[in-house]
Amino acid sequence: QPYRIAVLVGSLRKESHNRRLALALEKLAGERARFDYLRIDDIPLYNQDHDSDFPAQGTRLKNAIRQADAVLFVTAEYNRSIPGVLKNAIDTASRPYGDGAFDGKPAAVIGTSPGAAGTAMAQQHLRNVLVFVNLSVMAQPEAFLQYRDGLIEADGSVTNDGTRRFLQAYVDRFLDWVGTHAPR
Template identity: 35%
Template sequence: MKKIGIIVGSIRKDSFSGKIAENIAELFPDGYETETIEIANLPLYNQDYDANSPEVYHTFRNKVKSMSAILFVTPEHNRSIPAALKNALDVGSRPYGESVWNGKPALIISHSISNLSGFGANHHLRQVLTFLNMPTVQQPEVYLANSQDLLDDSGKFQSRDTVEFLQSVVQAFIELINKYEDS
């Protein structure tokens, strides 16, 4: 069983990011298990913690270590990624030389309530993941515009085209995961 960790960039209750992540989790085939990894409870990273980290840091790092790959679903905040997501990336990358992200395949899905569809967040996150040595799905790129219109009243994607596109994205992610697992 391959375990896919899902990190949701928004820590808001009932966020579009969380609902989008739930829908995408359902697109993984048998043999893949998804689990959302909580980031809202992580204290702001401080290098002083490297010598004596809070227990919640250890729990988070161990959870990420146990995953085969990571799916990031994030909104855009001020043309970049949310602070909670950046903090989680920092917590997982420290202490220096002990990054839990190293070599883990990743998929980025960004969105916004505008037509820009999280373009800035997507590319800023790609920049950080490159430094963290996370091979990331390059194509297809996923930018979801007008998040508020993607989901119906039950929280499911309204458009079959959206589901089919995201199914192809999940397949590309699976191919990346298998490539790195086989090497």
Template identity: 40%
Template structure:
């Protein structure tokens, strides 16, 4: 069974990104192994630490390496991905030549309470994933306006059509991921 790592770009409790991620995960095949990775505890990446990495780096890298496929859901901060998400991408792609993201499939989703639904963060994340040799599924494009689809207090997706759409994307991603998983 495919092992999925879910990476939410938001580090807050009850985040809208986590709510979107859970709605996507609902569409994965029954019995899928799903691990929501913590990125808020990672020290800021510093190349000087490569020779003696902090335990948080080593644990995160091992979790990323153990996954067969990734589900990324990001909010948009200042027209880009949040700093914690960029840091997580850097930590698991270093030291140079030891990128543990490489060669695996990913689903990318963005969410925002704004009208453009995090589209700029979405494409910024995709650009970074291309460099990291991660194979992002092209369709469907998942730009979610959470102001009309989610409970702002709990982060849960409440709109039934959006839940169905996201679960369908999760099911489609499971099929896409099969191309990369032994």
């Protein structure tokens, strides 16, 4: 049985490099995993009043996370931090208090941007949040990928050999992590 990986991409843009990165990882995982790209663009802006009248989109998100063996965060960096749309999804799925969807699942973080630091600051901020919602976040390897035009094709093919090997090693380690932290 392939692992079911819930994927949260921290960018809504059609041509998102991070979405391509997620597709690349899916391709490199091959038969070992099934990636489920969770929709986050329609999650209402989190409002604590919703905790007693939870939005259907939030319930959908939580159910999809609960059904997964692990969660993979592939994030852009906005102003040296987590894109608001991703933080909104995490806040929603973490509520109501005591009924968060993330509790105890394995997870990993990766991201790409054209800047030299390749989303390092956003990823570090994200790790802070993910540890609090009690995800078991893989510590190593880290992956800060500087995006260059053409690095990943629309179907997720990685055009640079070194980058492909690096991402293969990352996904192999992630699936090992899932195997040891979400035994079925």
